[in-house]
Amino acid sequence: MNESRHIVEVSDLTSGYEDIRVLDNVSIHAPSNQITIILGSSGCGKTTLLKHLIRLLQPWSGSIRLFGQEITELDEPEFNTILRKIGVMFQNGALLGSMSVAENVSIPLEQHTDLNDEIIRKLVEIKLDLVELGHAIDRYPSELSGGMRKRAALARAIALDPPLLFGDEPSAGLDPVTSAGLDELILKMRDQLGMTVVLVSHEVASIKRIADHVIFLDRGKVLFCGPLKEARSAGIQKVDDFFSKG
Amino acid sequence: MKETQITWTGMDLAIEGELTIPMVSLVLKQAGQLLELHAQPDLSVDLSRVEKIDTAGVVLLETLKNSAAAKNIRLHWTRIPAFVDQAMTTFSGKKDSKGTPGPPREASVLARMGNFAYDVGHHLHDLFYLIADTFYYSVQNLTKRHGQRKGEFTNQLVLIGMNAFPIVGLVSFLIGLILALQSAAQLRQFGAAIYVADLIAISMTREMGPIMTAIMLAGRSGSAITSEIATMVVTEETDALKSMALNPVQYVLVPKFYAMTVAMPLLTILSVIIGILGAFVIGLTYLEIGLEPFYNQVVSALFLKDIITGLVKSVVFAWLIVILGAYHGFRVRGGAAEVGKATTASVVSSIFAVIFADSILGLIFYLGQTIDI
Incomplete structure (x- = not known):
């Protein structure tokens, strides 16, 4: 396997909260230009793993490489350079409540580019149209439904057309139609913009629709890391149960 | 049934x-x-x-x-x-009960003292980091555009400063009025009613103006800062900022820090003026002192040192309120109930810190005065 093809590489990652071990020697990778889904039952450490990938948590031990760089060793300005190539979509959107949807989406553009206000506004409109939120551009997060918030969060995450997109349960709690629409959008990101996407999910229907590569976690350990097709024929009981009962 | x-x-x-x-x-x-x-x-x-x-x-x-x-x-x-x-x-x-741990063993006195010392050390460590970050980014933001939200300083200045003016003004007027009324009754007995103006001018400028404004702002703006930041922490908004390569202290706190640093001295000056005006109302109606003698007495009683004392105090109080408010906000973990607890803790600790700092500063300025003499 050619390692340079992997934008995300984690080796022997062990971490937890206080003295509770959540991730135990996790080694995974996410191939470039593919959609990787981190899946597993609730509480298995999916979100914790994702938080490590954007350095919101510090590991007890192990290595995390993004774009070939060891992020646990980078100082803040160096890591910020990496973060500018990453879009992150949080579970509940995490939109800034004091700002309108347009202002939220424009944050990365205002902060990390020298574009003028007119161009920024146009880019914001394009991103919001892409997630079908053009009509809600000046609304505040409190005036949006859960699904709309997630789509606005996706628009903000892709504002800079990052080569790497992380998402925490993008389809959770959405109706099947909205969920399928969001999946199509993520597929478009991969196909048209060449984005590498790493999502946390346990929505089997969504996983079957979009995943190229899956990482199956169980109680903080990796049960499987590889292409979706192989996961379903690997003969791992828990993985089989997950797909058959989901 | x-x-x-x-x-x-x-x-x-x-x-x-x-x-x-x-x-x-x-x-x-x-x-x-x-x-x-x-x-x-x-x-x-x-x-x-x-x-x-x-x-x-x-x-x-x-x-x-x-x-x-x-x-x-x-x-x-x-x-x-x-x-x-x-x-x-x-x-x-x-x-389920098989794996449930039994009731926790009661810790020994030594262990409790150790835990307490560890907690205090941990809090101080976080607080000093926050103070260092706040001052570092507040200096950096003066020259760098990156990491700031456009118009946020003005927005915060309106919220913290202008919107607080009516309540600060009203309280200061009443404080001046009450102080004058209480002191007039005593001074009148010695034929020294005119010195009400001196008393109020000095006490409002050096003590009551800065401290009453600080207490008002701790309750009003300090609590707002804590609840806003705590809610942002709980709803992962601060994590979202970090993921966009933005520092929450720089992006969220520094504009509030600037606004508080500017608003507090201005509100203190207004508080002093309005407090003295409250005293003048008593002077005019109860002591029959006219505007001119009252004004002359106020001007002759106040020295530049008194004004500087009041202003220095107001800036220190502003920093205490904004940093303690933010500290309590950033360390929230959990849900809505924790936001409420953090807000209460923020107001209580800010008011305590303001009064404690006032005693220390009062002592420093008093000693400074004594040495001058």
Whole structure:
């Protein structure tokens, strides 16, 4: 396997909260230009793993490489350079409540580019149209439904057309139609913009629709890391149960 | 609903009726009385006439068994209907309780002292980091555009400064008025009523103006800063900022820090002026002192040192309120209830810190004055 093809590489990652071990020697990778889904039952450490990938948590031990760089060793300005190539979509959107949807989406553009206000506004409109939120551009997060918030969060995450997109349960709690629409959008990101996407999910229907590569976690350990097709024929009981009962 | 009954059937007991939430207390009472009278080590309970059972009913059966065991009686369930058996299997809770840790052992005095020292050290460490970050980014933001939200300083200045003016003004007016009224009654006895102006001018400028403004802003803006930041932490907004390569201290806190640093001295000046105006109302109506003598007395009583003392205090208070407000906001973990607790803690600690700092500063300025002399 050619390692340079992997934008995300984690080796022997062990971490937890206080003295509770959540991730135990996790080694995974996410191939470039593919959609990787981190899946597993609730509480298995999916979100914790994702938080490590954007350095919101510090590991007890192990290595995390993004774009070939060891992020646990980078100082803040160096890591910020990496973060500018990453879009992150949080579970509940995490939109800034004091700002309108347009202002939220424009944050990365205002902060990390020298574009003028007119161009920024146009880019914001394009991103919001892409997630079908053009009509809600000046609304505040409190005036949006859960699904709309997630789509606005996706628009903000892709504002800079990052080569790497992380998402925490993008389809959770959405109706099947909205969920399928969001999946199509993520597929478009991969196909048209060449984005590498790493999502946390346990929505089997969504996983079957979009995943190229899956990482199956169980109680903080990796049960499987590889292409979706192989996961379903690997003969791992828990993985089989997950797909058959989901 | 028919009441559930426990009756003797020969040497055995039988439960008849429903084992549901409304019947639990009644059955426990009856069973308690019956068990008191029983002297044999074994007792069978016929459950065949149980009509319905819920989770409380299952817990009731377990409780009965345990209380009988405490009296050295072994209870045996007999003729258990299938639905009761199924409920007992499903809701027994024994599966889960296996791994449940027992009550925590009480820590020794030494361990508690150690934990306390560790917590204090941890809090101080976080607080000093926050102070360092705040000052670092507040200097950096003066020259760098990156990491700031456009128009946020003005927005915060309006929220913290302008919107607080009516309440600060009203309180200061009343404080000046009351102080003048109380002191006038005493000074009048010595024919020194005119010195009310001196007294109020100095006390408002050096003490009451800065401290009353700070207490108002701690309650009004300090709490708002804490609840805003705490809500952002709880809803992952601060994480979202970090993921966009933005520092939450720089992006969220620094504009508030600037606004508070500017607004507090301005509000303090206004508070002093309005407080003196309140005193003038008493001077005019109660002591019959005209505007000109009152004004002359105020001007002659105040020195630049008094004004600087008040302004230095107001800036220190501003920093204490904004940093303690942010500190309590950033360290919130959990949900909405924690936001409320953090807000209360922020207001209490800010007011305490303001009064404590006032004593220290008062002492420093007093000693400085003494050395000058």
